[in-house]
Amino acid sequence: MSRPTSLLADVGRRSVVNDDLSHLFAEVVSARAAERLARGPRRQGENTRSDAGRLAMSLRAYARALEKYRLPVPPVIRDELRLRSGIPS
Numbered sequence: 001m002s003r004p005t006s007l008l009a010d011v012g013r014r015s016v017v018n019d020d021l022s023h024l025f026a027e028v029v030s031a032r033a034a035e036r037l038a039r040g041p042r043r044q045g046e047n048t049r050s051d052a053g054r055l056a057m058s059l060r061a062y063a064r065a066l067e068k069y070r071l072p073v074p075p076v077i078r079d080e081l082r083l084r085s086g087i088p089s
Contacts, residue, residue: 017069024062031055056084 031054038051059081063073 021062021065021069021071024058024065027058028055028062031058052084056081059084 031051035051035055059077063077063081066073
């Protein structure tokens, strides 16, 4: 009779994983949009380096979460992290 309990626990775990990863991915998307805007015409007083740093931080957090949940990190994210690690923020 432990089958329904383990099934519910598995569903609950997947829900937490999905929520966590969805939140982190939304931050990556938001940081990408902010960086794109920063690449446009610059206005006086804007800090563009923080947008690049924000994107690098969100990509790192997303990759760490994927690894934590034993999911593969997409090659495009791994490659972007490698590229960004060589760029000073």
